[in-house]
Amino acid sequence: MKRRLQDAVRERALLGDGAMGTQLMLAGLEQGNCGEAWNLAHPDRVLAIQRRYVQAGSDCLITNTFGGSRIMLDRHSHADDVVEINAAGVRIAREAFGHRDGYVLGDIGPFGGLMEPYGDFTEAQVRDAFREQAQALVDAGADAIILETQTSLEELRLGVIAAREAGAACVIGSMAYDVTLDGSTFRTMMGIDPERAAAFMHEHGADIVALNCGTGMDMERARQAVIRYQQATHLPVMAQPNAGQPKLIAMKVVYDETPEEMVKGVVPLLEIGANIIGGCCGSTPDHIRAFRQAMDLFHMAKRVS
Numbered sequence: 001m002k003r004r005l006q007d008a009v010r011e012r013a014l015l016g017d018g019a020m021g022t023q024l025m026l027a028g029l030e031q032g033n034c035g036e037a038w039n040l041a042h043p044d045r046v047l048a049i050q051r052r053y054v055q056a057g058s059d060c061l062i063t064n065t066f067g068g069s070r071i072m073l074d075r076h077s078h079a080d081d082v083v084e085i086n087a088a089g090v091r092i093a094r095e096a097f098g099h100r101d102g103y104v105l106g107d108i109g110p111f112g113g114l115m116e117p118y119g120d121f122t123e124a125q126v127r128d129a130f131r132e133q134a135q136a137l138v139d140a141g142a143d144a145i146i147l148e149t150q151t152s153l154e155e156l157r158l159g160v161i162a163a164r165e166a167g168a169a170c171v172i173g174s175m176a177y178d179v180t181l182d183g184s185t186f187r188t189m190m191g192i193d194p195e196r197a198a199a200f201m202h203e204h205g206a207d208i209v210a211l212n213c214g215t216g217m218d219m220e221r222a223r224q225a226v227i228r229y230q231q232a233t234h235l236p237v238m239a240q241p242n243a244g245q246p247k248l249i250a251m252k253v254v255y256d257e258t259p260e261e262m263v264k265g266v267v268p269l270l271e272i273g274a275n276i277i278g279g280c281c282g283s284t285p286d287h288i289r290a291f292r293q294a295m296d297l298f299h300m301a302k303r304v305s
């Protein structure tokens with residue numbers, strides 16, 4: 001039987017993947033359209049993106065199912081396709097690995113609204129949506145479930161419980177932090193700091209604590225977040241920050257960190273014991289290839305010394 005991800009990463013740090021959303025845009029997805037529906041309509045294009053990450057050296061692929069919950073898909077009139085879209089997402093990622101061993105992380109993003117009393121959604125609606133999506137991902141063979149770009153502990157809790165109940169072999173909670181205006185620290189949009197998030201995830205049964213995306217969260221901020229996580233829990237830590245800051249150039253959003261710039265943050269993350277390293281928005285196969293080289297050199301040097 002395959003080793004659980006949370007066990008494998010304790011021995012050796014693994015490489016995650018890069019962005020899906022910005023790559024889908026490059027492949028022709030229009031802003032505001034449903035990228036997850038491409039798992040059924042254009043599986044070849046999703047596969048091509050994930051194959052490039054595997055060729056660049058990714059050990060883990062996150063499925064193209066970020067907005068694959070019933071609540072999110074309903075906004076694009078795809079609510080009837082929840083199971084098919086999520087199952088296809090797992091299938092495509094597995095196919096991208098080919099004969100290589102790799103971990104398929106079933107992706108669950110935020111449901112995209114607020115729960116009562118602040119918003120229109122009941123807790124039961126959100127719980128049911130996460131349950132349905134988590135079950136579809138696990139049934140299709142995902143090695144882990146990642147609840148990503150989370151900002152609220154209430155929503156995260158529902159996601160973690162849903163993934164556990166679905167029988168996921170590994171549950172990853174991943175928070176999106178924003179650097180505060182004065183630049184002194186970072187917390188989620190809902191005001192959660194990393195220590196609190198890590199302790200909460202640990203308490204609710206997550207296997208890996210993570211961070212991704214966020215505003216102003218570069219590799220150095222990710223390193224700080226990993227250290228703060230490690231002070232709150234002994235669980236493995238995963239970091240997938242953006243490739244710098246988004247900029248609008250010729251009506252296109254581009255991220256300003258090149259692979260050469262971003263890769264400088266990889267060894268500092270490895271030195272403090274980060275267990276999975278990858279990229280979020282704006283990161284490309286070229287970023288991931290640079291990460292792979294840096295990680296391999298680091299591991300080689302460790303073996304020699």
Ligand SMILES: [Zn+2]
Nearest residue numbers: 213214280281
């Ligand atoms: Zn992102």
